Amino acid sequence: MSAANDEALVPPEGLAEQIASASAYRLAHEDTDLLSSDDLRPLRLQLEFLKPERAMRAAGIQSTIVVFGGARILSLEAAAAQLDEVQALHRSDPDRPNAHREMFAARRAVKYSRYYLEAQRFASLVSSRFQREGRREFVVVTGGGPGIMEAANRGAYQVGARSVGLNVTLPHEQKPNPYITPELAFRFHYFSLRKMHFLLRAKALVAFPGGYGTLDELFEVLTLVQTGKMPKVPVILVGSAFWKSLIDFDFLVEDGLISPEDLKLFSYAESAEDIVRQLEAFYGGHVPDASHPEWVP
Structure with missing residues (x-):
């Protein structure tokens, strides 16, 4: 072989470094472009399910109350x-x-602030009662943001109990409130996975006055229970005057759009103590056995 041909076989300077830094050479789990691609959406969904699930299990959380x-x-x-x-x-x-x-x-903000206080008080009451001696039952779960969510996480924090925050990425970034237990503060991309984690261990839903997000979650739970896709749990609407002004459930019954029995899927409460009493009445004063989950989506 001639010297000219030998020179042609010598790679250009810097080519080895270019190969080593190319995306094709990256380990698959380190390739963010790959992980963000449409083809990898099923894997991202799985990861978004597994990460909070592993953390919940590690924290020993058996049952939750969603606020x-x-x-x-x-x-x-x-x-x-x-x-x-x-x-x-x-x-x-x-x-x-x-x-x-x-x-x-x-x-109006001063008027509605009473719901912040009741959410805070309720979280303190239920957390101090069911997280004694290392128990992780009826752990408060919120959407992780401000307002009522902050109040509930704050109530658990005040009594030294753990609580969960399930934040979601939004166009206007929602920051986690400072009262969530740090190792239980999660952030989701997919609303669907977030919704699943709200309900996987849920033994009650407590809904305070709110807007579209609150209504979305409330009616999703009512639909799941109504259709038998999840077992019946207490669904407690706090502030009967607010809810009855907002939604005419009796009208839905009168026009045959829901059955009279569907009105029994939820109840009203006015105070933190009232919520706790209803939970005690529903569960007979005992935390339900969470070692055998009644539904798996």
Whole structure:
């Protein structure tokens, strides 16, 4: 072979480094482009199921109580501070645009702050009772964000109990509230997997006033129970005046869209103690056996 041919066989300088850094050479589990591809969606779904599941098992969590409610509901302290600010602005400039609307919204926030307090108190009551001596029963689970979610995680935190937060990636990023147990703060891409983890260990759903997200989760649970896809659990709507103003369940019965028996799938409560009493009545004062799950989606 001639010297010219020998030179042609010598790879260009830097080619070895280029090969080593190419995406094709990456280990499959380190290739983020591959993992983000459409073909790998089934694997991402599996990972998003397994990661929280492994952490829940490691934490010894046997049963949970899901707390839903509005992200915009403030604590009394925050609502009162907001009202003071709006009142000060109103005194200095009563004719500014939207002044009356801002005043109405601030007063309404103070009114709704009672639900923040009741969610906080309920989480404290149920967590202190069922997480004694290392027990991990009736662990509070929320969507991990502000408002009622923060209140429930905060209530568990105040009594030294664990609680779970299931955040989800959104266009306007939702940050986890600071009261979630750090090793039980999860973030999801897929709403479907998040919904599954809400209910896998759920022994009750407590719904405080809220918006689209709260209604979505509430009606999903009612549908699953109504259709027998999951066993009946207490579904407790906190604030009967709010819920009865929002949804006319009797109208659905009168027009034959649901059966009268479907009204028994949920109940109303007004206070933290009332919620606890209803849980005790449903379960006879005992935590249900979670070692044999009654449903697996």
